[in-house]
Amino acid sequence: MTTATADQVFRFGGFTLDLAKGTLRGINEPLFLRPKAYALLSHLARNMGRVVPKSELMDVVWPGVYVTEDSLTQSVREIRKVLGEDMVRTVSKRGYMLAAEAEAAPEISSQPIVAVVRFRNESGDPADEAMVDGFAEG
Template identity: 40%
Template sequence: MTDARPPSPAPGYRFDRFELRPAERALRADGQPVKLGGRAFDMLVALVERRDRVVGKHELMDLVWPKLVVEENNLQAQVVALRKLMGPAAIATVPGRGYRFTLAVETAGAPPADVGPSGRGNPPPSPRTHPRRPGTTCRAAWRC
């Protein structure tokens, strides 16, 4: 019998009054859809997904405009648009380094972590690369 679980929804993010769903290319504020240009949306996703660090200007340009050469003022224009939408404190400028997303982010819709007896999340089991012989038991779980 196979385990017929539906696929997990793509993870999204909640911050302030917003919900960001990258896989659906959707942003909502207070439950209502927000119109946001494609480049600003891509920049928001890049910053939220890298919220634990400063994202350099060149890295952002590569993420938002892949395989294109753009001027830095295009980057600044998207930052201005995002700050206008979310407030000036949502994106911090780190002089000489880049930008950082500063709002508290909660992951939404991510599959729950597998919690073992210790109460800590356990990594998923690695797939077995060799068949187990019938009638044998595995004594070392990490080898099975």
């Protein structure tokens, strides 16, 4: 993974947000947000660990468009519905914060490599069966 790509992938609370691909995944499945909710989550992820003011979020998600705070509230509600109630924290009179800890992406070289190969006793000799089983289990 290149540095530019790594900077665009956020892992938190069992979720993976990949900004380069425009995807959000749970542990076993893709998750879907409407475009504005996705943009809001993306900005919160880029600013993980920081309370992001409502005005900043509105400027980023709805640039040059006047919307009420209700639009922001609806997008936060949608994110909470998909990720869970406790993933986006409301900080009264200040803004919102992604309440998860960033998880480090595992290095590919640190992951075990497993090859599963089915062995078959071609010789027909029952004495060779133990060796075939040993390869399959080892």
